[in-house]
Amino acid sequence: MVQPLMPHATAAWLVDNSALSFEQIAEFCGLHILEIQAIADDTAATKLTGRDPIRAGELTHEEIEKGQNDPEHHLKMHKEPDPIRRTKGPRYTPVSKRQDKPDGIAWILRNHPEVTDGAIGKLIGTTRTTIAALRERSHWNMANIQPKDPVTLGLTTQRELDAAVAKAAKAAGMAAPTDTRLEGDRAALIVELRAEREQHHRDAEAALAAAEAGEPDTSDEIVPGIKDPFKRQS
Secondary structure, three states: OOOOOOOOHHHHHHHHHHOOOOHHHHHHHOOHHHHHHHHHOOOOOOOOOOOOOOOOOOHHHHHHHHHHOOOOOOOOOOOOOOOOOOOOOOOOOOHHOOOOOOHHHHHHHOOOOOOOHHHHHHHHHOHHHHHHHHHHOOOOHHOOOOOOOOOOOOOHHHHHHHHHHHHHHHOOOOOOOOHHHHHHHHHHHHHHHHHHHHHHHHHHHHHHHHOOOOOOOOOOOEOOOOOOOOOOOO
């Protein structure tokens, strides 16, 4: 599936400006659903500025409405983005993130030693020399390197990391790891939403009962007797 040119920024805009499900946004942007969750919770590695896919000509209002009305609808790209031509070589990493590369490499070496140096180089955008120095613990800054998830650092995507780990596991004759975090997150989210809905229902019933009994409405009081000055009065 064709993806938008700036998937993370596009995802941030869709999270803030639409009622699309995380699954729909993740599929359209080619990201892992946990990355969408991090963007929505404002816990992503970097603060993202949203990119409007409608103005970019990649989505239409009608297509977004279809997705909002039908959670099973798969968003379709309005037009393919212009291809970005670049020379062959390692992944480009912004200057601000380059100092995080050793931490990301160290995390992969510790948690997924089966991943080859070549695969790590493509994921992180680094050289075999740097990887070897970290593997042999001869890196010049070894004392200050702390293994950190490269996805959290913004050096790669969860989907690319999962694919590299699965490929390495298959080549090594190992069982590919199964990511069960999504199930736990979905279950927790459902419980949270159900609790909020039940609380809203109880509050509405209490307000209705109070109104029928002629009691004053205190729902917008900050403390007893003092109303919230910023809340619009009906």
